[in-house]
Amino acid sequence: MEPLGGIKRSLIDSTVLIIIGTVLQLCLGSFDPSILRFPIGQIIVVLYIYLLICIHIFQKRWTFLQRLSDKNASIVSMASMLVILLFFGLVRQDGRTDGLVGLLGFSKMTHSWIFILLFLNFMTGVSLNAIEDIHHPKSHKLGTILFHLALSIVLVSSAFSSGDMLRLKVTLKPGEAQSAGVDANGIAHNLPFELSLRQFQMEVYPPALRIADIQENKYLEGSVAADETTASIDRWNISIRTYLENAGSSSGIFIPLDHFGSVPAVDLTVKDMESGSATSGWVSCGSSVFSEKFLQLDDRHVLVMSTPEPKSFMSEVRVDDGEGNIQIKGIRVNHPLKVGSWRIYQAGYDVKNGRWSTYSVLECVRDPFYAFVRLGLVLLLAASVVLIALGKKK
Amino acid sequence: MITWNSFLVFAICSVCLWLAGSVISALKVSDSSISTNPNAKSIASLKTGSKILPSVLYSAGSAIFLAFIVLLWISLERPPMRTMGETRLWYSFFISIIGLAMYLRWGFRWVMPFSTVMAIVFVCINLFKPEIHSKALMPALQSIWFVPHVIVYMFAYSVMGVALLVAIFHCYKLTKSTPDTASYSAPTASKATTAPTTKSTASQATNSTPDTASNSAPTTTSLKDDKMKICDILVRIGLGFLTLGIVMGALWAKEAWGDYWAWDPKETWAAATWISYMLYLHSRPHIKDDRYSCALLILSFILLQMCWWGINFLPSAQGISVHTY
Numbered sequence A: 001m002e003p004l005g006g007i008k009r010s011l012i013d014s015t016v017l018i019i020i021g022t023v024l025q026l027c028l029g030s031f032d033p034s035i036l037r038f039p040i041g042q043i044i045v046v047l048y049i050y051l052l053i054c055i056h057i058f059q060k061r062w063t064f065l066q067r068l069s070d071k072n073a074s075i076v077s078m079a080s081m082l083v084i085l086l087f088f089g090l091v092r093q094d095g096r097t098d099g100l101v102g103l104l105g106f107s108k109m110t111h112s113w114i115f116i117l118l119f120l121n122f123m124t125g126v127s128l129n130a131i132e133d134i135h136h137p138k139s140h141k142l143g144t145i146l147f148h149l150a151l152s153i154v155l156v157s158s159a160f161s162s163g164d165m166l167r168l169k170v171t172l173k174p175g176e177a178q179s180a181g182v183d184a185n186g187i188a189h190n191l192p193f194e195l196s197l198r199q200f201q202m203e204v205y206p207p208a209l210r211i212a213d214i215q216e217n218k219y220l221e222g223s224v225a226a227d228e229t230t231a232s233i234d235r236w237n238i239s240i241r242t243y244l245e246n247a248g249s250s251s252g253i254f255i256p257l258d259h260f261g262s263v264p265a266v267d268l269t270v271k272d273m274e275s276g277s278a279t280s281g282w283v284s285c286g287s288s289v290f291s292e293k294f295l296q297l298d299d300r301h302v303l304v305m306s307t308p309e310p311k312s313f314m315s316e317v318r319v320d321d322g323e324g325n326i327q328i329k330g331i332r333v334n335h336p337l338k339v340g341s342w343r344i345y346q347a348g349y350d351v352k353n354g355r356w357s358t359y360s361v362l363e364c365v366r367d368p369f370y371a372f373v374r375l376g377l378v379l380l381l382a383a384s385v386v387l388i389a390l391g392k393k394k
Numbered sequence B: 001m002i003t004w005n006s007f008l009v010f011a012i013c014s015v016c017l018w019l020a021g022s023v024i025s026a027l028k029v030s031d032s033s034i035s036t037n038p039n040a041k042s043i044a045s046l047k048t049g050s051k052i053l054p055s056v057l058y059s060a061g062s063a064i065f066l067a068f069i070v071l072l073w074i075s076l077e078r079p080p081m082r083t084m085g086e087t088r089l090w091y092s093f094f095i096s097i098i099g100l101a102m103y104l105r106w107g108f109r110w111v112m113p114f115s116t117v118m119a120i121v122f123v124c125i126n127l128f129k130p131e132i133h134s135k136a137l138m139p140a141l142q143s144i145w146f147v148p149h150v151i152v153y154m155f156a157y158s159v160m161g162v163a164l165l166v167a168i169f170h171c172y173k174l175t176k177s178t179p180d181t182a183s184y185s186a187p188t189a190s191k192a193t194t195a196p197t198t199k200s201t202a203s204q205a206t207n208s209t210p211d212t213a214s215n216s217a218p219t220t221t222s223l224k225d226d227k228m229k230i231c232d233i234l235v236r237i238g239l240g241f242l243t244l245g246i247v248m249g250a251l252w253a254k255e256a257w258g259d260y261w262a263w264d265p266k267e268t269w270a271a272a273t274w275i276s277y278m279l280y281l282h283s284r285p286h287i288k289d290d291r292y293s294c295a296l297l298i299l300s301f302i303l304l305q306m307c308w309w310g311i312n313f314l315p316s317a318q319g320i321s322v323h324t325y
Helices: A004-028 A040-058 A063-068 A070-091 A100-105 A106-109 A113-135 A139-161 A368-387 B003-026 B032-036 B038-048 B054-078 B084-106 B111-127 B146-176 B190-194 B200-207 B210-217 B227-257 B265-286 B290-308
Strands: A165-173 A176-182 A188-202 A210-211 A230-233 A236-250 A251-255 A265-271 A278-284 A302-304 A308-321 A326-332 A338-341 A342-349 A360-366
Touching: A004 A063, A004 A070, A004 A113, A040 A063, A070 A106, A070 A113, A070 B265, A106 A113, A113 A139, A139 A368, A165 A188, A188 A342, A188 A360, A188 B003, A210 A230, A236 A278, A236 A302, A251 A265, A251 A278, A251 B003, A265 A302, A265 B146, A278 A302, A278 B265, A302 A360, A308 A338, A308 A342, A308 A360, A308 B003, A326 A338, A368 B227, B003 B054, B003 B084, B038 B054, B054 B084, B054 B190, B084 B111, B084 B146, B111 B146, B146 B227, B146 B290, B227 B265, B227 B290, B265 B290
Parallel strands: none
Antiparallel strands: A165 A176, A165 A360, A176 A188, A188 A308, A210 A302, A230 A236, A236 A251, A236 A265, A265 A278, A308 A326, A338 A342, A342 A360
């Protein structure tokens, strides 16, 4: 077992960091990552890496520098991160500033000085170990070398990219062009290209039919898809005669209608298997144009249709960079469009109108450290595979 | 067309086969007789043969369970990985596979009964509280990362579950043993001090049950007798899969939302779980008393549960997590 003094010393180091973090938090308030914007962020990251190399070189001469990355420091820095992550997980991240939690910045943990210093300590330990591994590589430690290196790249590049990351929401209506977006604080920023929405398309799943207990104010277990023919929920047997994907109602009767605000509707019979009684009628979830229609089964149970869930949605956009490069592409969830250093994501639509949404919300993201983080993550994938393959070895 | 209504039949068949395999494996030739008998070689070959019946029965149970998953996949026209009930299916399946693999690799008589109990618990939860009604697959989940991300995570969870079982079993044995032999197996430093000679400890092992023998004879114990080493291997493998899951999730999140990591409650608890297991691996050579390591494994597994389903009930995560299902 290592001398207890080593662990004690590392614990004291971490406690000092927490005290410094608390003092900074109380004196300066939460950390503002925007100070890491170009060129400050880039200068700091270069200096940080230079400092890491210097520490590595002088660690043998000035042994106190080993306190940043020796075994005890590694264990304590991980334990400290674990504790702060527990606070992170348990405290609601709503940015409130009142109370002890708010005062320490725990309600916006990523901006709290305590979290930042502990993270910095952890990142420095990992990075110094990575440098040591590279400087003195051992073939049987391939997994560890890769792991430290990959983790270090991911942590350093993501930590210092936070200032330059820009996320802008752009709300587009068909035919309307936009060349600016709004960030999370509501501040408008210009985009290096112009976006216009050609069309917004959405596919939906057949809506689910469910039975609600209005006395208990809850749904019974189970549901039936509107495109099924027969099914059971609890003691009721449901037979669907007609399912209309797009319908409009007239005097309680639904007819096919493909128009803004049209709704799915089913004509069905519900039989109570205990009493033998049967109820028939139309059921629909309703929209901004047509009202909802449900079926009363008895004095406490009602058959209702839930709003259809989206299967896929896509915005067909025209992107003009002003230099003669025009592209017309479809943007879907999980399929962003890359334009220079920007990526454009499908972020939302008018949920109230669903597939009849009159606008689409896109999110334009600029992430200058994209490639570095990706490189680190790919290396981490490789390191994990090595760790699994060499699982039996140390 | 297979639906959840058929699950009961498949579950009963699988559970019966798992139980049969487990019971037979538990009743077969004890491990200790191999190391102490002069005709060890012939008994070892006998033992290898004796593994066949329980393994076949057990793997048949897992095969039937997998058949249900595959048929449900075809029936739903999407991977059955979206709802809590669906992820529990994978958990039961993987934990049975890992139990079988450990039995085949190290011959533990207790591992298949343990993993069977764990698999049955999750089967029962699915039977009594299904949480399986949604058939839809939301657009964010329609990604090439969805299947590998979930499978890798479920496999990691299962490996960590088995590691926890091994640790608890080991702790129980340690607690039952005398205080001076209760701790022994720090992989590096403690060995030299607790095991003076190979010969003497080997003779002690002769008169002991396999587990108490391993407690008193660290240097001569094989890997299968040193439960904490098994835990280390399992955690190392589990951590590898956990890391794969996190990285795949990060790459997927970048494609879906533009951020590798957004500190969503699920991500925060995933990070806590990951660092907790990492702490276990880094602290193992320095902790002499295995019970502390076991305690850390238990804490890590609690965090893992919090990450898996606990956040659905956590007030701080309500309404702000995109990982709700």
